[in-house]
Amino acid sequence: MxxxxxxxxxxxxxxxxxxxxxxxxxxxxxxxxHGKGESFSPTDLVSTALGTCMMTIMGIVAERHHLNLTGVSFEVSKHMMAEPRRIAQIDVHFRLPAVLITKDRTLLENAARTCPVAISLNPEIRQQVQFSYDL
Incomplete structure (x- = not known):
């Protein structure tokens, strides 16, 4: 299928x-x-896929370790290159609970950085990932 x-x-x-x-x-x-920008562009979907993949993998790890990630969010931005037109960089900024201890923060950050989308993207696409613990 x-x-x-x-x-x-x-x-x-x-x-x-x-x-x-x-x-x-x-x-x-x-x-x-040349478009209207009325919906996600294909490159918007790639960028969003990176963030949602990272969040999903963090969720799997959180469930395994009995951590509550309810309310975690991210913001994603993509930066395009003109010639050839392609994604040059994706910035992902996560907001997570302040109560997470250092060991759990490290566990979640490592999980995010090794999600399937992150390791599948061309290495020429810079991935700038930031984690803020302020929820």
Missing amino acids: STATAHYLGNLRTEAIHSASGTTIFTDAPVDN
Whole structure:
């Protein structure tokens, strides 16, 4: 079974459907690349995939060690390179509970940095990951 199917809708917009769940996402070319910027661009999805993958792996580790990560959040920013047009850097800033002890912080940070998306991205894409413990 396929992971997803997608259709080109015209005007630089696509619709992708997750095969297992039927969930639909749309992409749109960004304004700086001839699009309307009305939805995630494909490179936005790559950047967001990095953050959500890191958060998911931290969640798996947290469950294993009985840590509560409810309310953890992240903000992601991508930086594009002009020639050739590609992602040059992804910045991910996590906000986690202040009550986490040093040992647990290290465990979670290592888990995040070794998530499948992080280790699958081209090494030329810089990954700047920051963890703030202020929740």
